[in-house]
Structure formats: C-alpha cells, structure tokens
Amino acid sequence: xxxxxxxxxxxxxxxxxxxxxxxxxxxxxxxxxxxxxxxxxxxxxxxxxxxxxxxxxxxxxxxxxxxxxxxxxxxxxxxxxxxxxxxxxxxxxxxxxxxxxxxxxxxxxxxxxxxxxxxxxxxxxxxxxxxxxxxxxxxxxxxxxxxxxxxxxxxxxxxxxxxxxxxxxxxxxxxxxxxxxxxxxxxxxxxxxxxxxxxxxxxxxxxxxxxxxxxxxxxxxxxxxxxxxxxxxxxxxxxxxxxxxxxxxxxxxxxxxxxxxxxxxxxxxxxxxxxxxxxxxxxxxxxxxxxxxxxxxxxxxxxxxxxxxxxxxxxxxxxxxxxxxxxxxxxxxxxxxxxxxxxxxxxxxxxxxxxxxxxxxxxxxxxxxxxxxxxxxxxxxxxxxxxxxxxxxxxxxxxxxxxxxxxxxxxxxxxxxxxxxxxxxxxxxxxxxxxxxxxxxxxxxxxxxxxxxxxxxxxxxxxxxxxxxxxxxxxxxxxxxxxxxxxxxxxxxxxxxxxxxxxxxxxxxxxxxxxxxxxxxxxxxxxxxxxxxxxxxxxxxxxxxxxxxxxxxxxxxxxxxxxxxxxxxxxxxxxxxxxxxxxxxxxxxxxxxxxxxxxxxxxxxxxxxxxxxxxxxxxxxxxxxxxxxxxxxxxxxxxxxxxxxxxxxxxxxxxxxxxxxxx
Amino acid sequence: xxxxxxxxxxxxxxxxxxxxxxxxxxxxxxxxxxxxxxxxxxxxxxxxxxxxxxxxxxxxxxxxxxxxxxxxxxxxxxxxxxxxxxxxxxxxxxx
Numbered sequence: 225x226x227x228x229x230x231x232x233x234x235x236x237x238x239x240x241x242x243x244x245x246x247x248x249x250x251x252x253x254x255x256x257x258x259x260x261x262x263x264x265x266x267x268x269x270x271x272x273x274x275x276x277x278x279x280x281x282x283x284x285x286x287x288x289x290x291x292x293x294x295x296x297x298x299x300x301x302x303x304x305x306x307x308x309x310x311x312x313x314x315x316x317x318x319x320x321x322x323x324x325x326x327x328x329x330x331x332x333x334x335x336x337x338x339x340x341x342x343x344x345x346x347x348x349x350x351x352x353x354x355x356x357x358x359x360x361x362x363x364x365x366x367x368x369x370x371x372x373x374x375x376x377x378x379x380x381x382x383x384x385x386x387x388x389x390x391x392x393x394x395x396x397x398x399x400x401x402x403x404x405x406x407x408x409x410x411x412x413x414x415x416x417x418x419x420x421x422x423x424x425x426x427x428x429x430x431x432x433x434x435x436x437x438x439x440x441x442x443x444x445x446x447x448x449x450x451x452x453x454x455x456x457x458x459x460x461x462x463x464x465x466x467x468x469x470x471x472x473x474x475x476x477x478x479x480x481x482x483x484x485x486x487x488x489x490x491x492x493x494x495x496x497x498x499x500x501x502x503x504x505x506x507x508x509x510x511x512x513x514x515x516x517x518x519x520x521x522x523x524x525x526x527x528x529x530x531x532x533x534x535x536x537x538x539x540x541x542x543x544x545x546x547x548x549x550x551x552x553x554x555x556x557x558x559x560x561x562x563x564x565x566x567x568x569x570x571x572x573x574x575x576x577x578x579x580x581x582x583x584x585x586x587x588x589x590x591x592x593x594x595x596x597x598x599x600x601x602x603x604x605x606x607x608x609x610x611x612x613x614x615x616x617x618x619x620x621x622x623x624x625x626x627x628x629x630x631x632x633x634x635x636x637x638x639x640x641x642x643x644x645x646x647x648x649x650x651x652x653x654x655x656x657x658x659x660x661x662x663x664x665x666x667x668x669x670x671x672x673x674x675x676x677x678x679x680x681x682x683x684x685x686x687x688x689x690x691x692x693x694x695x696x697x698x699x700x701x702x703x704x705x706x707x708x709x710x711x712x713x714x715x716x717x718x719x720x721x722x723x724x725x726x727x728x729x730x731x732x733x734x735x736x737x738x739x740x741x742x743x744x745x746x747x748x749x750x751x752x753x754x755x756x757x758x759x760x761x762x763x764x765x766x767x768x769x770x771x772x773x774x775x776x777x778x779x780x781x782x783x784x785x786x787x788x789x790x791x792x793x794x795x796x797x798x799x800x801x802x803x804x805x806x807x808x809x810x811x812x813x814x815x816x817x818x819x820x821x822x823x824x825x826x827x828x829x830x831x832x833x834x835x836x837x838x839x840x841x842x843x844x845x846x847x848x849x850x851x852x853x854x855x856x857x858x859x860x861x862x863x864x865x866x867x868x869x870x871x872x873x874x875x876x877x878x879x880x881x882x883x884x885x886x887x
Numbered sequence: 888x889x890x891x892x893x894x895x896x897x898x899x900x901x902x903x904x905x906x907x908x909x910x911x912x913x914x915x916x917x918x919x920x921x922x923x924x925x926x927x928x929x930x931x932x933x934x935x936x937x938x939x940x941x942x943x944x945x946x947x948x949x950x951x952x953x954x955x956x957x958x959x960x961x962x963x964x965x966x967x968x969x970x971x972x973x974x975x976x977x978x979x980x981x982x
Contacts, residue, residue: 580952580955582953583952583955586921587919587921587922617951617952617955619915619919619922619950648951649948649959650945650948651947652915652947652950653909653911653947656911656912656915657911680980686909686947689911690909691909720907721906724906
C-alpha cells in the first residue's frame with residue numbers, strides 16, 4: 225500500500241482528501257478527543273464538588289455541636305466553682321477543674337470555631353469556582369456537538385464534490401471548489417492544490433481513488449445519501465432527537481476510562497480547525513443539503529468501515545477510532561440516535577443472537593448495515609456447521625459474514641474441528657482475514673508440513689492472521705536455523721518475532737548453550753529463546769544480537785554479486801505457490817534439481833551446503849518462478865539466486881554459494 | 888498502536904508487541920478500543936494484575952464480548968485462578 229500511495233506527485237493532498245472523507249477524519253478525531261476531554265474534566269470536577277460539599281456539611285455539623293455543647297457546659301461553669309466540691313475532691317481524689325476548664329473553653333473555642341468557619345468559607349468558594357467550570361464545560365460539550373455536526377456537513381459537501389468530480393459532473397467554479405475545501409479544513413494554499421486535482425481529476429484523483437478501491441465505496445456512500453434527498457424536514461427532527469441521546473451517553477463514555485489529564489489540558493481551539501463562522505452560516509443556509517446528519521453518518525460509517533480495512537488514515541496515523549459520536553447508535557438501551565430511521569431494533573437482534581444487551585455498548589457501529597435476510601442465513605449456516613450462534617463474538621458482525629463463514633468452512637474442510645469455545649475466545653482472525661489469504665496461508669503451512677494445532681491440541685488461529693509473505697519469511701528463517709522440527713509442535717512460535725528468536729537460537733548454538741528441552745511427548749524451546757532479557761539475566765551480560773540479515777538486504781546483495789536479471793524476475797514474482805506450466809519447463813526443472821543435488825545434501829525441509837542450510841520450499845519456489853518466465857539462464861546462475869533469494873545469509877555465505885557453483 | 892499506550896505498555900514493550908501481533912489484529916484492537924479497555928478493566932477489577940502478560944499472549948481474546956470475557960474469569964475460585972494464572976498464563980486457554 226505504501227508504495228502505491230507514494231506514486232502521486234500530489235500525494236499529501238490526495239491523502240488529506242481521503243482522510244477528510246472518512247470516519248477517521250482528523251477534524252472529527254480532534255473534536256472527538258476534545259469532547260472526551262471536556263466530559264472527563266466535567267466528571268472530575270463534579271466529583272470534587274461532591275467531596276467538598278460533604279466536607280462542608282461535616283464541618284458545619286461540628287461547629288454546631290461545639291456551640292451546643294459549649295452552651296451546656298458554660299451553664300454548669302456559671303453555677304459551680306471547683307471550691308464548691310473541695311471535700312469530695314480531697315476525700316475521693318476527684319479530678320475536677322471547673323475553673324481551669326471554663327477558662328480553656330472561653331479562650332480556645334472561639335479560635336477553633338473560627339478556623340472551622342474559615343475552612344468552610346474556603347471550601348464554599350472552591351465549590352463555586354468548580355461549579356462555574358462545570359457550567360463552562362457543559363457549554364463546551366454542547367458547542368463541540370454543534371461543531372461536530374457542522375464538520376459532518378462540510379464532510380458531506382466534500383464527498384459530493386469528489387463524487388461529482390470523479391463522475392465528470394462537476395459544475396462549480398474554482399472559487400466554489402476552494403470554498404468547500406477550506407470549509408473541510410484545507411489551508412488556503414493546500415485548497416488551491418486540491419482544487420486543481422478536483423477540477424482536473426483524470427491525472428491523479430481518479431487513478432488514486434481507483435487504486436485504493438475508493439470509487440466503489442464512494443458510490444455506495446453517495447447512494448445511501450441520495451435515498452433521503454427529500455427528507456429536509458426529517459433532518460431537523462432527527463437532529464432534535466439526537467442531542468439528548470448523545471448527552472445521555474456521556475456517563476458511559478467516561479466510564480470507559482479512555483481519558484487522560486493530558487487530553488483534558490490540551491484543548492484545541494476552533495481556529496485550528498479552520499472553520500470560520502461565516503462559512504458555517506453559509507453551510508447552514510445551503511438549500512441543497514439533502515440529508516440528515518444521521519443519515520450521512522450512517523452512510524459514512526459504511527464507507528469508512530470498509531475503507532479503513534484497505535487504507536490507513538494518511539494524515540492522522542493514530543486517529544482515535546473510538547467514536548463517541550457514533551457510539552450512541554450502539555447503546556442497547558438508547559438506540560434512537562442513528563438507527564431510528566432504519567428501524568433497527570438492536571435489542572431484538574441481540575436476543576436473536578443470544579447476546580447480552582450490555583455488550584453492545586462497547587462496540588461502535590454495530591449492525592449498521594446488516595439485513596434481516598443476511599442475518600437469518602448466517603444463523604442457519606453457523607448452526608449447520610455445528611456451532612452455536614451465541615458463540616460468535618459481536619465484533620464479527622461488523623465484518624463480512626460470508627467471509628467469516630467461508631473461513632470456518634475452509635478450516636473444517638482442512639480437518640480442523642472448531643468448537644464454540646474456539647469461536648467465542650480466539651476466532652478474531654476468522655472475521656479479519658480474507659478467505660483467499662487464509663487459504664494461501666494454509667497451503668504454505670502444508671508445504672512446510674506445519675499444522676495449526678498447538679501442543680495442547682488447540683488451534684493456533686493467529687498463524688492465519690500473518691501476511692503470507694511474513695509467514696513464509698518466518699518459516700524460512702526457522703528452516704535456515706535448523707529448528708523447524710521443534711516448531712512443528714510449537715506452532716505459535718511462528719507468530720512471534722521469529723528473527724529475534726532465531727538470533728537467540730544462533731547465539732546458543734555458537735556458544736553451546738542447550739536451548740531445547742523435552743516436555744512430555746515433544747520438544748520445546750527454553751524460555752530464554754523467547755525473551756532476550758531472560759537470556760541476559762541468565763548470562764549476566766547484555767547481548768546485542770543482530771547477525772541475521774533481512775531477506776530484502778540479501779536480495780540487494782545478490783543484485784550486485786549474482787545474476788541481476790534473475791533477481792529482477794523474482795522481485796516481480798507474486799505467486800507464493802507457483803507450479804510448472806509445461807513439459808519443457810519440467811524437463812529443465814529436473815536438470816536443475818539434479819545439478820543442485822550433486823552439490824547439496826537433501827533433507828526433508830532443506831538443502832545443506834556444508835553447514836549452510838537453505839529452505840527447500842523457498843529454493844524450489846524461486847526455481848519455478850524463474851522457469852515460468854521462459855528466460856534462458858545458466859543453471860548455476862539459477863541455482864545461486866534460487867538458494868539465496870529471500871534467504872537470510874551473510875555476505876560471506878552468499879559468496880561461498882557462488883564459489884560452490886562456479887567450481 | 889494507541890491502544891497499547893492506553894493499556895500502559897512502555898515503548899519497548901510496544902515495539903515488541905508490534906512485532907508479535909499480526910497487523911490486521913493490531914488494527915482491530917485499535918479500532919475496538921472501548922471493548923478492549925473494558926475487558927482490561929474487568930481483569931483489573933478481579934485483581935488479575937498480570938493482565939499485560941495475558942494481553943501479550945492472548946491479545947485476540949480482548950475482542951471477546953465483555954460479558955463472556957468476564958464470565959471466563961469469574962467462574963473459578965478467585966484466589967485459585969490468580970494463583971494458577973501467575974504460575975502459568977497458558978491456563979487461560981483452558982478456562
């Protein structure tokens with residue numbers, strides 16, 4: 225994705241347009257953060273007010289009691305003196321000091337009461353200040369709500385503008401386009417650049433949207449918007465109902481503990497958003513604004529949800545994806561905000577799925593786009609697979625349910641028995657990974673004779689979430705260190721930082737440190753192989769292990785010291801599981817393998833040349849990819865590059881391989 | 888990676904987790920921040936203080952429905968569970 229994104233001369237502007245059109249728009253993200261901070265601070269102040277008022281009450285009660293009891297005792301002191309009880313005191317040894325005590329009460333009480341009253345006054349003043357702050361924060365939250373609605377409105381205009389541009393229907397002057405862009409948060413100069421792209425979309429805007437699959441999503445988004453073109457009056461109604469619903473969610477939002485003092489102390493001014501009041505007014509009067517904010521939100525959620533899986537936000541990399549604005553739509557008990565128009569009864573769906581109503585509040589945009597028929601089919605399919613529908617996690621419903629089902633079926637077809645517990649606890653990968661990628665990973669694992677079962681018999685789903693290239697690289701590394709056998713019963717190793725694990729394995733091998741232990745029926749790596757600190761503690765010395773080269777560095781070296789045309793071919797090869805296409809290629813393949821086996825020792829998973837191990841799968845994949853191009857190369861050149869390409873060998877080892885085949 | 892900061896991992900741990908968590912799961916953990924943090928809070932409330940270790944090993948579990956997540960940890964004797972988790976975090980897979 226990165227390489228695709230950098231090919232445009234106006235990359236930054238295109239990224240910004242894309243970002244501003246999405247749910248994760250940095251403008252919306254800033255407003256969300258501001259709202260969270262304001263609500264957090266308000267809640268904290270309210271807590272402080274409560275505590276201080278409690279303290280004031282306690283102090284007032286204490287002062288009252290002091291006055292009350294002092295009155296009583298002063299009456300006694302007036303009636304009697306210590307001398308009145310001289311005989312009793314002398315004979316019985318009583319400890320009565322009426323005179324002294326009266327003096328103490330007379331002198332000390334006023335001072336102590338004054339101290340308490342001063343404290344009450346201070347606390348009362350602090351409470352007043354805090355109450356004023358709370359009022360300001362309540363107003364601020366309401367203002368942010370308005371700014372958010374405005375920002376959503378500007379976002380709609382931007383989407384329509386881009387859509388019209390892409391469709392060749394744009395009927396706006398440059399100044400009009402610039403105005404929309406400035407409203408949507410472009411600076412003056414940036415807006416002029418962006419306007420050029422929008423007014424002349426053929427060169428960059430359309431290709432960019434095409435390559436990032438944004439056109440289809442844009443169309444979907446616009447289709448959703450146009451459904452309610454005539455709903456002008458409804459817009460106002462929904463807006464009215466939205467406000468109280470949003471406010472009622474504040475408590476829930478605060479309770480998620482996602483706030484920090486830092487956020488609260490870092491308010492971002494309106495001016496930073498570039499939304500001047502004039503332009504806001506003009507937007508509000510715009511007669512062509514066709515949809516309600518909520519409808520726009522829904523259509524955008526569809527757009528952004530899908531889009532976010534394909535491209536990362538380019539402007540704000542860490543945009544907060546938790547939408548406190550859209551979260552209203554997921555509160556099981558307060559659902560009118562986003563779904564009123566769509567007649568979705570979230571509780572009904574949750575009941576149908578055997579789900580706890582409370583769980584929905586932690587997941588935004590749930591069931592936004594789901595249809596009854598789709599849901600019913602899904603329930604039926606899950607049950608046909610012998611699984612309980614209630615075991616499917618709610619987050620799964622935000623993803624492609626057909627893909628999820630296909631992944632479960634694929635695993636089943638490959639002999640993996642899934643339980644409700646697997647689905648409930650560990651199956652996130654199954655709704656996240658494309659079926660095509662899952663199948664590719666299963667094929668690769670099969671080639672390396674690895675199955676998904678861990679030593680405890682559980683399925684290691686994480687393995688299926690790795691990018692196929694990464695999976696292959698990790699497997700090659702483990703083959704090259706000679707420890708793939710240990711991994712077969714500890715497959716989760718492949719999901720970890722394999723490069724670092726292999727660094728520690730090589731270190732242990734070099735220093736004759738036993739690093740594998742037997743555990744019942746299988747072997748496993750000792751704990752220090754997984755954790756550098758444990759190894760360092762054991763050896764009582766820090767270690768700087770960085771001997772394994774990245775495959776891409778080895779490939780770059782090969783370009784210099786071996787046949788660079790073959791390296792070019794492999795750079796372009798995208799098939800992780802290629803096969804020979806004709807008899808001629810098969811013959812040539814057999815000749816190459818014979819030559820290789822003359823020089824190398826052949827093992828199950830690797831070829832070895834001296835003490836150097838090379839992944840057999842990697843080497844064969846490279847040879848087939850080279851042969852499939854039908855280019856003519858010398859066998860020795862094919863072998864040198866095929867053994868080393870995507871391996872992790874150092875320069876000396878590369879040279880040694882070259883020498884072996886040149887002799 | 889904002890979620891990792893919010894859970895309280897230090898920069899070194901974040902780097903390590905970035906290497907270990909498949910990117911599509913990492914993105915989802917970030918996206919479902921409220922759910923993940925609520926599940927972390929459940930562990931904190933149960934005084935399961937080695938929740939960072941649990942997260943490092945079983946991050947995908949934090950995308951579970953919160954009520955089910957809570958049930959997993961609540962159905963055992965509290966002290967016994969903590970003792971077992973402290974001794975060997977892989978017990979989680981069998982809960």
